[in-house]
Amino acid sequence: MRPIQPQFRQKDIRSYVIRSGRITPSQEKALAGQWPAYGLDLHQGARALDQAFPTTNADLILEIGFGMGDSLLEMALKNPAQHFIGIEVHVPGVGRLVNEASKRGIRNLRVFCADAVDVLADCIPDNSLARLQLYFPDPWHKSRHHKRRIVQPEFVALVARKLRPGGILHMATDWQPYAEAMLDVVTACPALENCTGAGQFSPRPDYRPETKFERRGQRLGHGVWDLLFRKTAATSAEEKAC
Numbered sequence: 001m002r003p004i005q006p007q008f009r010q011k012d013i014r015s016y017v018i019r020s021g022r023i024t025p026s027q028e029k030a031l032a033g034q035w036p037a038y039g040l041d042l043h044q045g046a047r048a049l050d051q052a053f054p055t056t057n058a059d060l061i062l063e064i065g066f067g068m069g070d071s072l073l074e075m076a077l078k079n080p081a082q083h084f085i086g087i088e089v090h091v092p093g094v095g096r097l098v099n100e101a102s103k104r105g106i107r108n109l110r111v112f113c114a115d116a117v118d119v120l121a122d123c124i125p126d127n128s129l130a131r132l133q134l135y136f137p138d139p140w141h142k143s144r145h146h147k148r149r150i151v152q153p154e155f156v157a158l159v160a161r162k163l164r165p166g167g168i169l170h171m172a173t174d175w176q177p178y179a180e181a182m183l184d185v186v187t188a189c190p191a192l193e194n195c196t197g198a199g200q201f202s203p204r205p206d207y208r209p210e211t212k213f214e215r216r217g218q219r220l221g222h223g224v225w226d227l228l229f230r231k232t233a234a235t236s237a238e239e240k241a242c
Contacts, residue, residue: 027095034102040085042114045122052110053083059130062162063087064116064150065137069097071209076101076109079207082130084109087116117155124162131168132159135208139178151182153189160191163231168195171227172208174217179225186229195228202228 023031031039040048053060059082066072066086076084086109088094094113101109112119137150151171159169169192173179179201186192187199196202204210204226214224 023092030099031095034098038098040110040112058083061131063133068093074209087112126161127164129163129167134171139175156189165233167231169229174224192229195230202226
């Protein structure tokens with residue numbers, strides 16, 4: 001089996017940088033042996049999801065940028081009746097998640113090593129997601145890099161199409177200027193409503209585990225901002241207008 005490589009279409013601007021990193025022998029072994037069980041192929045389009053989760057009555061939850069996979073693994077383990085999809089381009093993180101999921105016998109989790117926008121556009125049916133999770137995306141601090149932030153009007157419109165009516169877009173960040181920018185962008189989408197109230201951030205829901213990075217930041221006095229938005233019974237025209 002050839003080494004796993006991130007899948008993406010050519011783009012002028014991406015919201016991420018593919019980081020180099022050492023992949024451990026156990027992660028490499030997991031990718032070689034368990035990828036057929038856990039991995040999904042961007043180029044299969046909607047067929048990838050049909051093959052992974054043929055049962056259609058379970059909630060489908062998708063997380064973009066799961067890092068090393070700790071919180072996603074915990075959620076999948078605690079909620080076996082739900083189906084989870086993780087998207088990540090950092091191969092060591094993908095390997096770690098697959099390795100840990102295999103060791104624990106988790107079967108309600110699948111993984112794309114691919115560009116998240118491509119996955120949403122090509123592989124996720126409209127009106128299918130119970131929740132989309134975007135936790136601690138790169139804030140691209142410098143003003144000249146803000147165009148690389150993933151939370152842009154076009155991205156929010158795409159997410160709104162993929163959420164089912166009543167589905168939740170849940171974002172979290174530890175960078176307040178980005179939290180405020182995300183709040184403005186998502187508020188402008190008429191297909192989504194703030195679960196907490198106009199202009200408000202949300203308390204962290206119990207289902208989102210705290211990360212070690214997050215706890216360390218809190219000890220240093222750093223804040224974390226959660227944003228939860230619900231899809232209304234919007235028309236396709238409203239979704240496109242986001």
